[in-house]
Amino acid sequence: MHARILGFAAFAACLAVPAAAAVALNDAAGSYTISPAGSSIRFTIGKAGGGGFDGAFARFKGTIRIDNGDVGRSKVDLTIYPESVGTGQSRIDAFLRSDAVFDAANSPEIQFRSTSVTRTGDTSALVTGRLTARGKTFAEKFTAELNGLKGGTIKFHVTGKVLRSRYGMDVGTPLYSNVVDFDMTLTGKRG
Template sequence: MKTAARIAIVAVLLVLAAPLRAAVPSLSEVAGRYAVVASGSRLAFTVTAVGGPGIRGRFARFDGTIDIPADSVDRARVTITIYPDSVTTGQKRIDDFLKSDAVFDTANEQAIIFRSTRVRRTGEDTATIEGNLTARGRTFEETFHVRLAEAQGGNLHFHVQGKVFRSRYGMDVGTPIYSNVVDFDMDLASRRR
């Protein structure tokens, strides 16, 4: 009886998991050019601090394109533009500091741009994206981890995470009290053009 019960449980789990596996679309189904849209998107970041809450914020304005060819995920291309003057933490004093020349220098720097150079599939619905991040006139290669969270009609929704060393971009004010690492946690909604 115990063996029969185990087989029944495994069978039920396989039946329940089948729709999840089927939810991952084929490459040909999602191929095309997509525009990142604000509705449903969130571009958040965290900088931890020693003995304190750190800084949690987000960017309210950003845009981008995602190009997915039908033949290979490896040839996909991503471009994201972030407008640093839209940074918000919910605290005006911190927002003003982040916009100052100590960090984003929004009086002179209008955009932070990421352009992918390589996309590598790591699982059925995951990939790593390597590319050049340019901020404050400095460009360095960065890596982000991506998961396809949803594909519906002409819309794709990605969850993206990555870590960036802010000192590379001349934004290391406050270290070591504030971490040199910026943790990005993003949800990017995109619509097929």
Template sequence: MFKIAFTATLLAFFAPLEAKSETLSQLRGRYVIEASSEIGFLVSQLGGGGVKGSFRRFSGIFNLMPGNTARSSVTFSLEPASVETGQTRVEDFLKSSAVFSAREHPLIRFRSTRVRQDGPDSAIIEGVLTARGITRRETFHAKLAGWQGRNVRFQVTGDILRSPYGMDVGTPIYADRVHFEMTLTGKRK
């Protein structure tokens, strides 16, 4: 359950840069993910409902290289102890050793390994995600949602299986697949 896909989102903006180089070339640079960004997730439940939540503490950087998407990169970290679901009992369970093991593994990290454009304003971000000491390859889809001045915003989505990270408690009643929806805002530094 990690919204680290968020970092991948940042790279997605490169696609529009190549498509609209005259205006998008101004997006070149190093961007720091702002605290106003949103990282949400959903784990479906058999028969309806499920667990919906977000993470409140995270950080990341994306380097945008308009016209050369392959040279763009994203790094992202989130603190699983910052999970919020609106239910203290559920939050405590998610932070426990049954799921995130937040005390022993205080960060979930994502580092891109490849960014490729798949549309005029979107990209696929491939990378490695580390959670609970386990590292696996994951993929996210990012779409440029807007930019103004030194700020850029991406919509990032992705699905991650929780079982390979040792977080499969509750399956099959709760789905193995975690769906992430992120709005990542970056400020050029």
């Protein structure tokens, strides 16, 4: 479920650049491979009464294809490997990888495939797509903001919210929030 936010937002942001902006959309058009070295996929789950926990995924891959002729035909594909989840607390990490949450042994990938990209501003877009986790697939939406394009490298800030109960990961609710907040930086290399 974390993967969906990343891929959608990054793609949408790239498509949202207007011709009058410092970076023209036709300059951003093309295919990009998401680089883990310049990217991060972070999430937060709140707790009743305050607190909660933050985490991140260390392993993921994806592509962004920007169509400057028709932004809506642009595509984002993102795959996250849930066994790479980390919170800084080994007990929580093991629990998240277990069959109670991600079931990483039987569901080794979380996938997001965009179905539409809609420009929402000069440098922003809404990316809608299908998120698949633990064998369940639902439509999800992410907001993407273009943060730069230089030397064949593009950068997006992507945010979104996912209901973990939809994917059979609602253990601990209502003490822990059902809403997972995603905050991602996706950097793509043209090629």
